[in-house]
Amino acid sequence: MLVSGIDILAKANIDGYAVGAFNTSNLEITQAIIESAEELNSPAIIQVSEGAFNYAGGKNIAAIVKTMAMDASVPIALHLDHGRDFGILMKAIRFGFTSIMFDGSKYPLQENVERTRRIVDIARSVGISVEAELGKIGGTEDNISVSEQEAMYTDPDEAVEFAKETGVDYLAIAIGTAHGPYKGVPHLDFERLKEIKSRLGMPIVLHGASGLPEEDIKKAVKLGVNKINIDTDIRQAFAAAIRQFLDENKEEYDPRKILGVAKKAMKDVIKKKIIMFGSDNKAKEALI
Numbered sequence: 001m002l003v004s005g006i007d008i009l010a011k012a013n014i015d016g017y018a019v020g021a022f023n024t025s026n027l028e029i030t031q032a033i034i035e036s037a038e039e040l041n042s043p044a045i046i047q048v049s050e051g052a053f054n055y056a057g058g059k060n061i062a063a064i065v066k067t068m069a070m071d072a073s074v075p076i077a078l079h080l081d082h083g084r085d086f087g088i089l090m091k092a093i094r095f096g097f098t099s100i101m102f103d104g105s106k107y108p109l110q111e112n113v114e115r116t117r118r119i120v121d122i123a124r125s126v127g128i129s130v131e132a133e134l135g136k137i138g139g140t141e142d143n144i145s146v147s148e149q150e151a152m153y154t155d156p157d158e159a160v161e162f163a164k165e166t167g168v169d170y171l172a173i174a175i176g177t178a179h180g181p182y183k184g185v186p187h188l189d190f191e192r193l194k195e196i197k198s199r200l201g202m203p204i205v206l207h208g209a210s211g212l213p214e215e216d217i218k219k220a221v222k223l224g225v226n227k228i229n230i231d232t233d234i235r236q237a238f239a240a241a242i243r244q245f246l247d248e249n250k251e252e253y254d255p256r257k258i259l260g261v262a263k264k265a266m267k268d269v270i271k272k273k274i275i276m277f278g279s280d281n282k283a284k285e286a287l288i
C-alpha cells in the first residue's frame with residue numbers, strides 16, 4: 001500500500017527501528033526495493049533525487065512507484081530526496097509523492113528556516129510529510145560537492161530551534177556521514193546524535209549510509225535514527241553485476257536478462273540493509 005512518510009516513521013520512532021530509504025531512477029530498481037520489502041515483510045521508503053526526477057521524468061517515475069506501491073503487500077512511501085528546486089518540489093506534490101525533503105542546507109540558518117517553513121506550510125495543507133536538513137552532509141549529490149572541510153555537523157541547539165520554527169516531520173542531521181563511496185574510515189559523532197535525538201524526539205534521518213560498517217548502523221539506530229538513505233551501495237551492486245554478466249556472456253543482448261541479473265544483485269544488498277536496520281517483519285504493525 002502507498003502511505004505517507006510520517007505514517008511509517010512515527011511507528012519506527014516509537015518502536016526503535018529504522019526504515020530504509022532506497023533511491024530509485026527506473027523500473028528495475030523500484031522492483032528490487034518493493035520485492036525485497038515484501039519478501040522480508042518490511043515497510044520501505046522509495047526516494048527519487050532531483051537528478052533521477054529529471055532523468056526518468058517525475059511523472060513517469062512517480063507513476064511506476066505509485067502503481068507498484070498500491071499493489072504491494074507492505075507499506076511504501078514515495079519520497080522526493082534533496083528537493084531544492086521549488087518547481088520540482090511542487091511537481092512532486094502534484095505527481096503524488098507522499099513525502100518530500102526540502103534541502104535548504106546551503107542557505108544561512110535563518111534562510112533555511114524560512115524556506116523550510118514555507119514548504120512545510122504547503123505540504124501540510126495537502127497532507128504530505130516533510131524532511132529537512134540542518135548542517136551540511138559531505139560528498140557529492142546532484143553534482144554539488146561538499147568537501148570534508150565544508151561539511152558542517154548539526155548543532156543541537158540549532159536543531160531544537162529549527163524543528164520548533166519549521167514544524168518538519170523528520171530531520172536529516174550531519175554527524176560525519178558523506179554521500180558516495182567513503183575514501184577513509186568514517187567516524188560518526190554518536191554523542192551528537194544522542195543529544196539531538198534526546199532533545200528533539202522526532203524521527204532522525206541518516207544520509208550517506210552506503211558503505212558504513214554494520215556496527216555503526218546498528219549504533220545509530222539504537223540512538224534514534226529512523227530513516228536511513230542508501231543509494232551508492234545499490235548503484236554499485238547494479239553496475240558490478242552487469243559488468244560481470246556481460247563479461248561472462250559476451251553474446252547476450254536481451255535487456256531483460258541483463259537487468260534481471262542486476263535486479264537480483266540489488267535485492268541481495270537491499271535485503272541485507274532491511275535486516276540491519278531492524279524493519280523486517282514490521283510491515284503489519286508499521287502504521288500507527
Ligand code: G3H
Nearest residue numbers: 049051052141142179231
Ligand atoms: O543524496 C544523493 C543521492 O545519492 C542522489 O544522487 O543526485 O546523483 O541522483 P543523484
Ligand code: 13P
Nearest residue numbers: 180207208210229231232
Ligand atoms: P549514499 O549514496 O552514500 O548511500 O547516500 C544516499 C543519500 O543520502 C540519498 O539522500
Ligand code: ZN
Nearest residue numbers: 179207208229
Ligand atoms: Zn542524501
